[in-house]
Amino acid sequence: MAYLTDRKRATGLGSAKSGTHHHWHMTVTSVMLLGLVPLFVFTLGTVIGEPHATVAAYFARPFPALVAGLALLVGFVHFKNGIQSAIEDYSHGLWRKGLLIATTSLSYTAAAVAIFALIRLAL
């Protein structure tokens, strides 16, 4: 007698061999960015082109700094996962591995630089 349910027998037998976490992650970050992007555009946009003292004072305030930090952090992680799909669609083998490592490194580095800059401006 088989005790396994049909659902349990089918789990993991799809071509992906794993769940849909990549798609779900893109969904979560895209919903976050739908809120963060307009906030970031209209806070950053007010100080681009202003003198250094104005910019430094603006990002020393909590709201613009948190919006910029969150938008760039979530944005770069969303970019990392989004470009992963593109790379996996168009490249194979060593090229694919190299491009994935390069774009992942670039995304985390850019996010780290942005957060370091914001902390330095805030302190």
Added chain:
Amino acid sequence: MTLFTQWVYGEGKHPPGTAAHLFEELSVKDLDMADVNRGNRPLSPHITIYRKQLTAVTSILTRITGIGLIVGALLVVWWLAAAANGPAAFARADGVITSWFGKLVMLGSIWALWYHSLAGLRHLIWDSGRMLEISKAEKLGWAVIIGSGVLTLLTVAIL
């Protein structure tokens, strides 16, 4: 071939699912399909002569804007890092971002940002199982194109 399969499928025949069986099933009519002068049946579309569809063009633009946004994003991160570094470094970054080239990149990034956001919203709508009919999907495509243009003009007017 075992005696059993000979008994089931007949003398000299192979069981279904084997390549040998497929070959046995090929008739003279099937072999004619390999002839290039077989008449006017539809051919698979080739990318150079295929009429581009709105849904396909708006889809590939989603990917292009998403990848292209890295340029504006890195420029903004550099500008922020320069601001944190001090007035001298900031003057260099500010000079680049307010130059005609920097302004062009920023304008393009604003459009790409709105386009990618609206296209992402479209995917969220589709993921919920809504507006998947061709006529509605095409309406969403126009909404993304026109919406991104309107939002870009509004952003430039406000900022």
